Amino acid sequence: MSYCVNCGVELDRTAACCALCGTEVCNPSQPVDMTAPKPFPEEMQPPPPNNRPLIAGLLAALLSLPVLVCLVTNLVFGGGAWSVYPIGGIVLFWVLTAGPLLSRKPRPVPLIALDAFAVLVYLFVIAALGGQGLIVGLHWYLRLALPIVVVVAAATLFPVAYLRRYRADGLVTSAILFVDAGLALVGIELALSFFAGHPFQLSWSWIVLISCLAMSVALLIIDRSPHLLAELRRRLHV
Amino acid sequence: MSPLRKKSRPATAYAEWFKLDNAAKLYPAIHTGKRASMFRISAVLAEPVRPELLQAALEEVLPRFPAYAVRLHSGLFWHYFGHAPGCPRVLPDIKNPMLRPRFREKPGFLFRVFHYERRIAVEFFHALADASGVLVFLKTLVAAYLARAGGPGVAPGRLPETVYGPGLLDPAATPDPEEFEDAFLRYAHLHGPQGYREPKAYHFASTPEPIHTLHMVLGLVPVDRLLEAARRRKVTITEYLAAVYVDTLLEMQRREREVLHVDPRRRPLPVRLQVPVNLRRFFPTKSLRNFSFFVNVSIDAANGDYAFDEILPLVHHRMRLGLDKRTLAASIGQNVKPERSLALRLTPLFLKNLAIAEIYRRVGEPTSSGAMSNLGEVEMPPELADAVERFEFSLGPSFRIRTNVAMASYKGTLAITFSSTCKETDLERGFLTRLVRDGIPVKVESNR
Known part of the structure; x- marks a missing residue:
């Protein structure tokens, strides 16, 4: 019998190295038995096949039915290019749902970026085909839709990317989310004021931002002070 | 009751x-x-x-x-x-x-x-x-x-x-x-005290293996030597091994904090071990379904460093307290109560699943550092005893806890199985070498 010189445990006669520390077995009086069966089997069962792409394909097949119905109805009965709107909506729905299904690992950052891009494309189509013409459509698209979508996407992406990279507990996460929400609302109000013809005028969002900042600072202080946290838990327990 | x-x-x-x-x-x-x-x-x-x-x-x-x-x-x-x-x-x-x-x-x-x-x-x-x-x-x-x-x-x-x-x-x-029989329903005591939420417990840092990988390390230990070591300290074998487990995890946390240069103002987390208890020992039933509970053995590392001989009495008393029949019945009652709520019963299954999974994610595994399940001494009829060499018991992979320990003894040999989904073997090594240092011989077999 062989013993690990590091761990002091007896090893199986088929073990070429210690299972605990990896030290190689070197015992001239009893070499490793390469012919005896190992204590555990060596064949691995492969993981079950991933059927999520199949679900994404099935969803695409199901959604293609209303797409076809809209397209054929539009072609037969006319009435302008109205079918682009429902078809665009259905395609957008598929992009939003199929992204997570087709992604092998959870990748929220590229998926959120993709979703924002898909929403922008759909809104662009609505703007371009709208009854008031391309110029008017592009006016609200560039001054209102594009900035709001970009702000909302950035406000979603930032905390997701940050929290995936740096671990944070509940209080720090909440503090980040408060600052993020405050900044997002400022961004949205800026976009609205820009569209209304009063660029860089803030009327209400700065109040929300200051409240959010105050809340975040309070949360970070509580996070840094275990005594304060314990006191709050004691007084506010439910 | x-x-x-x-x-x-x-x-x-x-x-x-x-x-x-x-x-x-x-x-x-x-x-x-x-x-x-x-x-x-x-x-x-x-x-x-x-x-x-x-x-x-x-x-x-x-x-x-x-x-x-x-x-x-x-x-x-x-x-x-x-x-x-x-x-x-x-x-x-x-x-x-x-x-x-x-x-x-x-x-x-x-x-x-x-x-x-x-x-x-x-x-x-x-x-x-x-x-x-x-x-x-x-x-x-x-x-x-x-x-x-x-x-x-x-x-x-x-x-x-x-x-x-x-x-x-x-x-x-x-x-x-x-x-x-669902024996929980028969023995639940519904008017016991409310449960309380345990704080987060220590989980050791490790490198996860690809999914569907499970490393097994089997330690074979003579029961008589183990019993001798446990009796020397006036505890049972399970209490002794639980103390070894807790001591290993405390040591791992100490080392991790040194290596990772953790801010000393950050409190070390408690090490909390779940030890399943076979409720049939306390409440007679022939049920072949689930009828077990667990006792939490917890040592708060924030209180300072504990020597092994200081951990042992704490583990001993905490396990004894947890094994009180009335306390167990009240704990079962805490689990049975929600099941009897009409509102919960009428909630659709998919909502229940979401809620249960979220509760488990928040207060299930995060509040426990690991599980150590001892099936105890397995007995076979004398006519068949020689045809069986040993029994082994192992737990499957958990979600956040990367290494679990389970054991069963038969004919004087205790088979301790570590099932792990991480590359490192620090827990297995710490646990088994601790036994070796205590004069208990260990034979190791593995699929690593």
Whole structure:
């Protein structure tokens, strides 16, 4: 019998190295038995096949039915290019749902970026085909839709990317989310004021931002002070 | 104590379907596409296993355990078990055991039977049963196999009636309705104190292995030497081993904080160990389904460094406190209470699943550093004792806890199995070398 010189445990006669520390077995009086069966089997069962792409394909097949119905109805009965709107909506729905299904690992950052891009494309189509013409459509698209979508996407992406990279507990996460929400609302109000013809005028969002900042600072202080946290838990327990 | 006045339904009522027991309701809700709560009990025989005879033995034994010949179904409000026809195939054992069952594929049995060299292993989805119930199934299966194959001291042919009893069932007998019982309902004490939320516990840092990898390290330890070490310190074997586990985790946390230069103002986390308890020891039932609870053994590392001899009395007393019969009944009551709420019962299953999974994610595994399950001393009838060399017990992969420990002893050898989904072996090494330092010889086998 062989013993690990590091761990002091007896090893199986088929073990070429210690299972605990990896030290190689070197015992001239009893070499490793390469012919005896190992204590555990060596064949691995492969993981079950991933059927999520199949679900994404099935969803695409199901959604293609209303797409076809809209397209054929539009072609037969006319009435302008109205079918682009429902078809665009259905395609957008598929992009939003199929992204997570087709992604092998959870990748929220590229998926959120993709979703924002898909929403922008759909809104662009609505703007371009709208009854008031391309110029008017592009006016609200560039001054209102594009900035709001970009702000909302950035406000979603930032905390997701940050929290995936740096671990944070509940209080720090909440503090980040408060600052993020405050900044997002400022961004949205800026976009609205820009569209209304009063660029860089803030009327209400700065109040929300200051409240959010105050809340975040309070949360970070509580996070840094275990005594304060314990006191709050004691007084506010439910 | 006022047991619930809920009568067991007759066995015939269970022929087509039956409800999940109180503990089982958790497991279908928390399983993911990658993992499910599984455990495995193996018997290592004196001679190599013949698969065709094992298959015949399984086909003979399974009708005696109708509670296990089932598949999982989803109702509108709850999951339920429905009868699964046929018998699962006995499979060659694999290196990555305790894969999640494929619930949707027919026949959809929630257990598997494996063979490898001299080993017969059964793996169960925890919703079906706990280890004590499955041990009865495995022993009955081994006996039926030995009746066909024979072995040291066992001649092939019908076994004498004396081998059968409560721990090893006669395959020819009719199932007892009490074997289906959800004993939690019978013994729950509903008016006990409210539970409280445990704070977050320490989880050791480790590198995860790819999914569907499970490393097993088996430590074989002579029970007499272990008993001697435990008696020297006036504790039981389980208490001694729990203290070794806690000490190893405390040491790992200390080292991690040094290596990672953790801000000393950050409090070290408590090490909390879950030790399952077989409730049949306290509340008599023949139930072959889940009927176990757990005792939490916790040491707060923020209180300072503990020596091993200081940990031992703490573990000893905490386990004794947790094993009070009335406390256990009240704890069961805490789990049974929500199940009796009309609002919860009327909540659709998918919402229940989401809620249970979220609660488990927040207060389940985060509040525990690991689990150490001791199946205790397994006994076989004297007629069959020589044909079985040892029993092994192992827990499947958890979700956040990367290494679990389970053990069973037979004929003077305790088999301690570490099942791990991480590359490092610090816990296994710390635990087993601690025994070696205490003068207890350890033999190690592994699939690493």
